[in-house]
Amino acid sequence: MKKALTTMMLLAFAGSAHAVDLAGVEIHGFASQGYIKTSHDNNFPVSNSGQGSFNFNDFAVNFSKEVNPDLRVGLQLLAMDRGSYGKDKITLDWAFGDYRVTDWLGFRAGKIKIPLGLYNESRDNDAARTFIFLPQNEYYDYERDSVNAITGASIYGSIPAWSAGTVNYQLQVGTTPIPLDGASARNYSAYISTVDAPLTTTEVNSSTAFVHHLEWRTPVGMRTTFSGLHTSFDGTATGIYTDPATSATTPVTAKWKFDSWHRYILGVEYVWNDLTLATEYQRDDYTVTADYQNPALENFTSRQASDGWYASAAYRFTDWFELGGYYTEIYADRHHRNGSTFEDLGVGAPWQTWQKEKVLTLRFDPVRNLILKVEGHLIDGTWNMSEYTDASKRNWYLLATKATVFF
Amino acid sequence: MFDPKQLCITGTKILLLLCLIIWTHSSAHAASFIVIANKSVVESSLTRAELQGIYLGEKVKWGNRKHIKMAVLEDDRTLKEFLQVILGKTPSQFDQHWVRMVTTGKAAMPPTFPDAQQMIDFVAKTPNAIGFVASGQTGDAVKTIAIK
Numbered sequence: 437m438k439k440a441l442t443t444m445m446l447l448a449f450a451g452s453a454h455a456v457d458l459a460g461v462e463i464h465g466f467a468s469q470g471y472i473k474t475s476h477d478n479n480f481p482v483s484n485s486g487q488g489s490f491n492f493n494d495f496a497v498n499f500s501k502e503v504n505p506d507l508r509v510g511l512q513l514l515a516m517d518r519g520s521y522g523k524d525k526i527t528l529d530w531a532f533g534d535y536r537v538t539d540w541l542g543f544r545a546g547k548i549k550i551p552l553g554l555y556n557e558s559r560d561n562d563a564a565r566t567f568i569f570l571p572q573n574e575y576y577d578y579e580r581d582s583v584n585a586i587t588g589a590s591i592y593g594s595i596p597a598w599s600a601g602t603v604n605y606q607l608q609v610g611t612t613p614i615p616l617d618g619a620s621a622r623n624y625s626a627y628i629s630t631v632d633a634p635l636t637t638t639e640v641n642s643s644t645a646f647v648h649h650l651e652w653r654t655p656v657g658m659r660t661t662f663s664g665l666h667t668s669f670d671g672t673a674t675g676i677y678t679d680p681a682t683s684a685t686t687p688v689t690a691k692w693k694f695d696s697w698h699r700y701i702l703g704v705e706y707v708w709n710d711l712t713l714a715t716e717y718q719r720d721d722y723t724v725t726a727d728y729q730n731p732a733l734e735n736f737t738s739r740q741a742s743d744g745w746y747a748s749a750a751y752r753f754t755d756w757f758e759l760g761g762y763y764t765e766i767y768a769d770r771h772h773r774n775g776s777t778f779e780d781l782g783v784g785a786p787w788q789t790w791q792k793e794k795v796l797t798l799r800f801d802p803v804r805n806l807i808l809k810v811e812g813h814l815i816d817g818t819w820n821m822s823e824y825t826d827a828s829k830r831n832w833y834l835l836a837t838k839a840t841v842f843f
Numbered sequence: 844m845f846d847p848k849q850l851c852i853t854g855t856k857i858l859l860l861l862c863l864i865i866w867t868h869s870s871a872h873a874a875s876f877i878v879i880a881n882k883s884v885v886e887s888s889l890t891r892a893e894l895q896g897i898y899l900g901e902k903v904k905w906g907n908r909k910h911i912k913m914a915v916l917e918d919d920r921t922l923k924e925f926l927q928v929i930l931g932k933t934p935s936q937f938d939q940h941w942v943r944m945v946t947t948g949k950a951a952m953p954p955t956f957p958d959a960q961q962m963i964d965f966v967a968k969t970p971n972a973i974g975f976v977a978s979g980q981t982g983d984a985v986k987t988i989a990i991k
Contacts, residue, residue, distance in 0.1 A: 462952065464945050500951060505910035510948045530948050539902050549947045558943040565939070594901035602896055653899075655892055657931040710933055752935055801935070842942060 465497035466842035475832035482519035566760035573744025573766035581620035635675035
């Protein structure tokens with residue numbers, strides 16, 4: 437039934453898709469239906485056991501109204517399905533009031549998208565980019581809930597820099613709401629789970645988060661961004677510990693904390709005619725603590741220092757065809773990129789501490805407001821597969837296709 | 844290993860590349876479009892950077908703090924030239940920028956008009972409006988904005 441509705445929606449929008457305006461309320465949205473297949477055993481982000489899956493879609497609709505020339509209000513509802521999370525549950529993606537005093541000073545309050553790097557704010561909208569998956573070093577799907585939006589307030593503005601272009605800034609303060617049934621909660625569970633004690637997060641609390649974002653847009657097609665997010669998360673998780681020697685089981689409750697999480701991202705995008713080049717470098721520092729209420733498990737505190745980068749290129753050959761590609765790397769431990777951290781601890785293979793991807797995408801725009809994409813990934817390593825501790829292939833592939841309409 | 848000589852060579856190459864890019868962009872030929880505005884607009888000229896800011900949704904106020912009402916002409920040839928000369932973007936890149944703006948709640952989609960006369964009518968009737976048309980299509984209902 438869902439597939440039929442999706443198909444009908446795609447066909448209905450594809451003909452003549454325009455914004456809807458009802459009594460001054462502007463309505464926009466998008467709908468995406470995709471298909472995804474990965475190497476057997478390495479299921480990311482959809483759990484499909486290598487069989488391929490249509491549980492790969494996004495739907496969004498937003499409403500906005502200009503209350504007066506300086507004040508706007510709006511909200512966006514979003515539903516997504518990634519097989520193991522999302523499940524088309526409707527969520528409030530963003531909702532805020534926006535008061536613009538002048539070009540260089542504006543205020544927003546409510547649930548506001550977090551401006552991390554070049555593309556985080558628009559990461560869910562397939563129509564706004566060439567690729568189906570943005571580079572996972574920085575736009576990791578299992579981290580989306582932690583970096584999607586802040587509930588709080590922000591100030592922002594645009595400052596002319598004479599012949600050097602324009603500087604845009606945003607400062608945000610608030611908390612990052614993280615749903616228990618979302619991908620981030622699963623990701624946190626995976627961090628503190630062991631082979632003998634798989635745990636499920638039962639509570640997540642976010643500390644006050646600070647976000648800063650600076651964008652320098654030059655007059656020659658170049659955009660440079662520097663962003664940071666500073667926060668902490670803590671919570672509880674429960675599960676069952678199975679003694680490997682006796683197979684006896686005991687319940688486990690764990691208190692966990694991702695403390696002093698600092699993320700910095702430096703990005704550069706250059707647009708020249710039909711060519712778009714982009715590169716971003718990102719580094720994370722945080723401390724993971726797990727306090728297991730079970731004597732069989734050993735508590736730990738671990739300082740983490742990961743980083744990653746990517747370089748992408750996209751070229752639009754005609755009005756209806758664009759070709760893009762990127763190469764990305766992410767490392768669990770930037771001080772030991774060769775994976776010796778895992779090797780020394782004896783907890784896994786070195787290649788489980790990195791992920792390197794070569795990606796090629798074909799994007800077609802056959803009619804206005806309809807986009808079709810085909811994308812292939814060749815991947816070395818499984819660091820981003822933390823949810824699936826039994827991911828067994830070092831070299832694997834991911835194939836995705838997607839049809840999107842927007843209005 | 845940090846190598847100062849290699850760093851200097853790389854830095855020089857990047858500077859030369861930037862110079863080439865700036866030269867390429869600054870040698871844009873004379874445009875065949877005209878920027879028009881409602882007669883209530885105080886400004887009679889704008890820099891290219893100011894026009895960029897307006898059409899990217901960054902500059903939203905005129906000098907007298909009135910809210911700018913920006914409009915887009917859909918006519919293929921004029922739109923392409925305007926976007927290329929002023930923004931350095933293609934229509935597709937411009938569309939994607941505004942899709943990002945709208946689906947993140949940052950701005951409303953600018954109104955679009957299929958032909959010059961409809962654009963002129965909108966700008967003439969809407970206080971603080973700005974738009975663009977092909978050269979020679981302005982008339983007396985609107986004022987012309989010079990590009991500094």
